[in-house]
Amino acid sequence: MSLPTVSTTVSYPAGEVAGKSPVLAVPVLPDGRWAVVVADTPFHPLDHTWPDQPADTGTLTVAGRAYPVVDCRTGGVGPDGGFAVAGDIPVRRGDESWAWLVLHVVDPVDGVDPDSLVGAEAVLAVDPDRRAGLSAAHTACHLLAFALNEALADRWRKEVRTDALGRPDFDSLAMDTSRIAEWASRDDYRIGKSLRKKGFGSEGLADELAAVEQRANATLARWVATGAEVRVEVPDAALTARRVWHCALPEGDAHIPCGGSHAHSLAELASVVVALELSEDGTELTARTAVTPAERTPNNPAA
Known part of the structure; x- marks a missing residue:
């Protein structure tokens, strides 16, 4: 079977949830499922290097038969023609000697040869409700990063890297893991020796955590109320292109490199609320962000 040597192009950064495209290959995965390219x-697809946003699901229809897309993963084809999936890819994401592929994972169908799909046109449809929930949560997760940086800004005793709004970038410097769900996210931060050496003062944080949470939530509420525009800067359509999330906040253009999907504006969110929790030893901070969707109206059909 011949695999593509050109990377998949993607339209999800613009918010697209439907499309048509020829099937290029259908490799069979080790578990027997098909990976339609x-x-x-x-x-x-799930990014194998920073798996914060889960994969889209939906349907892929070829020759009148609908195949449920139960997973969507990242694959790669090396210069020698070798095929690898997700964590088995041996090079850094975006390596120009590799072709980077979106793998639409479907269950096999008895009596259908996967190679028979190659060359046919596929009609692709993403589950729009799941996408909306994940996109809103991802946008809110970035808002939380800037709000938390602002709420903790007075705890830094040394100059460190700042975020796009000019505040010490706690989110980037302390980030351990980030996970997006539908209308919610969880971010885990490490407040250990390394962060303290950089100048972060963790003393008394447990006693002040409620005040930090309140300050962050007040900032989030103020930003959401603006209904500010959200956009994704896209240099090209390749899967591994370096994209940047932007939001036009009152304080300026907030931006963060990001490969996920997003809301088009904060008007799609009714509220964003974060709950903070500090571990007993004070070395781990967890931020759980919940998003309430805005009500759909004729003036706000995208909500």
């Missing part, structure tokens, strides 16, 4: 897709 097309030239262009609206599906967002």
Whole structure:
């Protein structure tokens, strides 16, 4: 079977949830499921290097038969033609000697040869409700990063890297893991020796945590009320292109490199609320962010 030597192009950064594209290959995964590869897709795959946003699901229809897309993963084809999936890819994401592919994972169908799909046109449809929940949560997760940086800004005793709004970038410097869910996210931060050496003062944080949470939530509420525009800067359509999330906040253009999908504006969110929790030893801070969707109206049909 011949695998593509050109990376998949993607339309999800613009918010697309539907498309048509020719099937280029259908490799069979070790678990027996099929990985349908097309030239262009609206599906967002799980990023194997920073798996914060889960994969899109939906359907892929070829020759009148609908195949449920139960997972969407990242694959790669090396210069020697070798095929690898997700964590088995031996090079850094975006290595220009590799072709980077979106793998639409479907269950095998008895009596259908996966190679028979190659060359046919696929009609691709992402689950729009799941996408909306994940996109809103990802946008809110970035808002939380800036709000938390602001709420903790007075705890830094040394100059460190700042975020796009000019505040010490606690989110980036302390980040351990980030996970997006539908209308919610969880971010875990490490407040250990390394962060303290950089100048972060963790003394008394447990006693002040409620005040920090309140300050962050007040900032989030103020920002959401603006209904500010959200956009994704896209240099090109390749899967591994370096994209940047932007939000036009009152304090300026907040931006963060990001490969996920997002809301088009904060008007799609009714509220964003964070709950903070500090571990007993004070070395781990967890931020759980919950998003309430805005009500759909004729003036706000995208909500």
